Amino acid sequence: MLVETTIHDQAWGQQGYKGLQSIQDEYGVDIYFKEGIKSYSQTIQAVDHLVNKGVNIIFGHSNIYGKHFQQLHKQYPDVQFIYFNGQFTAENVTSLNFSANAMGFFAGMVAGKMTEADLIGIIASFEWQPEVEGFYEGVMYQNPEADVHIAYTNSWENTDKARMLYEQMEEEGADVFYPAGDIFNVPVINEVQKDGHYAIGYVSDQSSVAENTVLTSTVQKVDVVYNLAMDRYVEGELPGKPLTFDFQDGAIKLGEYSPEIPESFQKQMDDLIEQYMKTGKLPNE
Incomplete structure (x- = not known):
C-alpha cells in the first residue's frame, strides 16, 4: 500500500492500514506499506521496490495514484493496481470509489438539526469531495434557515x-463544524471542543475524540472495501472499471451519535438511512 500522508493520522491513512491488516488476517499474505508517497517519481521508486519484493497487488491509498498508475501500469503487466476515487481504469488498474454524497447528506441533516446559530462551517480539503456537496444539501434539507460557510485547505494535511x-x-x-480532511480533522475537533461547539467526525468514528462534541461521523469502512476488492482479485473478477460502494455494501455508515442529540431524532435518522438502503433515494429526491 502506498500512502500519501501517514498511517497515524487517525483518519484516512489509518483506515487504509487497517484494511491492509484485514487482508493479511484473511489471506495470510505478506503486506508492506510506504508513507509520504506523493510525486510520480516517488511512486515509481516505491512500486519498483515493492515489485522486487514479489508484491503483485498494490493499493494506492489516494486519488493521486490514478494518474501515476495511468503512466506506469504498462511497465508492470503482472501487477494489479488499485486506487481510490478516480475514473481511470485499465486491464490491471481498478478504481474504488465511495459513494460519499449520501453520508455527507445524513451528517448534514444532523448538523442542521443541532445548530443553534443557524451557521455551520465546512473545512474541507478539496472542492471535488462529494461528501461536502452532500453535507450542504443535508443541512439545507433539515434546516432551510441555516447558512453554510465552506472553505478549502487544498491539502489533506x-x-x-x-x-x-x-x-x-x-x-x-x-x-457546528465539519473538518473534512485527514491530518487536520482531529486537531480542529479539539479546538471545537475547547470552544464548546459541535463537530462532525471524518472517515473514522471519532466519538472517542470528544464524545459530546462529535455529533456523529461520516465513516468510510476502508477495511470492508479492501476485502471486497481482494475477494474479487482472488476470484479473477476485478472488472477493470470503477467500482462504487455505499451504505448498502457495508462500506459507509454514520458513526455513534452524541448523547447531545435527542433520541427521537437519532431514531428518525436511522429510519431515513434504512429507507435509503432499501430505495437508493435520499430524502430530498
Whole structure:
C-alpha cells in the first residue's frame, strides 16, 4: 500500500492500514506499506521496490495514484493496481470509489438539526469531495434557515490553515463544524471542543475524540472495501472499471451519535438511512 500522508493520522491513512491488516488476517499474505508517497517519481521508486519484493497487488491509498498508475501500469503487466476515487481504469488498474454524497447528506441533516446559530462551517480539503456537496444539501434539507460557510485547505494535511479557517468561521458565529480532511480533522475537533461547539467526525468514528462534541461521523469502512476488492482479485473478477460502494455494501455508515442529540431524532435518522438502503433515494429526491 502506498500512502500519501501517514498511517497515524487517525483518519484516512489509518483506515487504509487497517484494511491492509484485514487482508493479511484473511489471506495470510505478506503486506508492506510506504508513507509520504506523493510525486510520480516517488511512486515509481516505491512500486519498483515493492515489485522486487514479489508484491503483485498494490493499493494506492489516494486519488493521486490514478494518474501515476495511468503512466506506469504498462511497465508492470503482472501487477494489479488499485486506487481510490478516480475514473481511470485499465486491464490491471481498478478504481474504488465511495459513494460519499449520501453520508455527507445524513451528517448534514444532523448538523442542521443541532445548530443553534443557524451557521455551520465546512473545512474541507478539496472542492471535488462529494461528501461536502452532500453535507450542504443535508443541512439545507433539515434546516432551510441555516447558512453554510465552506472553505478549502487544498491539502489533506495543512493543519495550520485548517485551524485558521476554523477561527475565522468561529468568529463569524458558526457553532457546528465539519473538518473534512485527514491530518487536520482531529486537531480542529479539539479546538471545537475547547470552544464548546459541535463537530462532525471524518472517515473514522471519532466519538472517542470528544464524545459530546462529535455529533456523529461520516465513516468510510476502508477495511470492508479492501476485502471486497481482494475477494474479487482472488476470484479473477476485478472488472477493470470503477467500482462504487455505499451504505448498502457495508462500506459507509454514520458513526455513534452524541448523547447531545435527542433520541427521537437519532431514531428518525436511522429510519431515513434504512429507507435509503432499501430505495437508493435520499430524502430530498
